[in-house]
Amino acid sequence: MGWLLKLWGWIARRRVVAGPVTQDAVPPVGEAAVADIRFRAQICCHTGAVASVHVAAPFLPGGDDTPLRLALRHWLRWRKDGIEPPPLAFDLPAAMAQSPDLVMPLLWEIDRQEFPTDRLIFAAPLDAGPVEDQWGLLLLARFGCVIEAARFDVSDLGALRQLGPGMARLRLPHHALRDCHTRPGGGRMLLSLLAMAQRFGLPTLACDVASRDQHGFLAQLGCDIVQGEAVAPVLDASGMAQFLHAMTEVQRPRIGIKRPAA
Numbered sequence: 001m002g003w004l005l006k007l008w009g010w011i012a013r014r015r016v017v018a019g020p021v022t023q024d025a026v027p028p029v030g031e032a033a034v035a036d037i038r039f040r041a042q043i044c045c046h047t048g049a050v051a052s053v054h055v056a057a058p059f060l061p062g063g064d065d066t067p068l069r070l071a072l073r074h075w076l077r078w079r080k081d082g083i084e085p086p087p088l089a090f091d092l093p094a095a096m097a098q099s100p101d102l103v104m105p106l107l108w109e110i111d112r113q114e115f116p117t118d119r120l121i122f123a124a125p126l127d128a129g130p131v132e133d134q135w136g137l138l139l140l141a142r143f144g145c146v147i148e149a150a151r152f153d154v155s156d157l158g159a160l161r162q163l164g165p166g167m168a169r170l171r172l173p174h175h176a177l178r179d180c181h182t183r184p185g186g187g188r189m190l191l192s193l194l195a196m197a198q199r200f201g202l203p204t205l206a207c208d209v210a211s212r213d214q215h216g217f218l219a220q221l222g223c224d225i226v227q228g229e230a231v232a233p234v235l236d237a238s239g240m241a242q243f244l245h246a247m248t249e250v251q252r253p254r255i256g257i258k259r260p261a262a
Contacts, residue, residue, distance in 0.1 A: 038055075039074075040053070042225050042231075049247065050244060052089045053075075061095065063103070067090065083241060083248065087120060091123050103136040103139055103140055118146065120140075122145055124137050125150065131149050131159040134149075148168070148170070148205065176189050180217065181211075205223075205225045208227070209227065209230050
């Protein structure tokens with residue numbers, strides 16, 4: 001608990017100095033950095049809606065917060081423009097997932113921009129180790145962020161379930177997804193993983209979906225969310241805003257109007 005109290009004190013001091021950020025505030029970054037950030041929609045297999053938006057920008061070593069800071073800015077702009085954006089999903093390097101100190105700048109930036117933590121998803125790579133040792137990732141979960149893991153050990157699944165409903169999801173391993181719709185036995189392996197995820201109440205994500213056939217196969221097996229070239233392209237902030245607006249229009253219910261009697 002000592003580091004948690006230290007974190008709260010650090011956030012409070014920084015917030016007094018910097019103050020909250022408005023949606024129109026300009027962070028100290030170059031326009032080239034803003035232009036370089038990219039996004040990709042992650043699509044729900046059950047509804048066809050955008051479940052989340054993956055931020056395709058890596059975090060640099062040492063507690064870098066640049067991808068988060070820029071992505072939050074764009075998300076807030078989308079909402080200001082009348083779009084209700086889905087959660088943003090980020091990939092953390094293993095060192096950040098394991099270290100509370102390295103994720104402190106992320107928590108400060110989230111607090112500084114007064115961003116809703118339940119609209120953020122942070123994913124850890126497989127080499128980050130057991131979930132119970134991913135102290136940085138668990139700290140983000142403690143503050144209300146959703147976390148994503150790629151481990152299917154029973155102890156890891158149990159640790160994720162303890163976070164509560166809607167607070168965690170599972171990323172299906174690449175080796176299980178590779179040519180799963182054509183490889184003998186590929187379906188059986190995926191069904192086993194999906195059954196484990198369902199048993200622990202955890203939604204599943206499949207990345208790098210390369211074809212419509214693979215997309216359809218995964219949806220038929222019961223995968224919850226998909227991402228990849230066959231699902232949605234990588235877009236800049238403006239393109240993602242247009243994509244989200246178009247998807248909202250597609251999902252909007254149509255109200256029937258009766259024709260007048262002849």
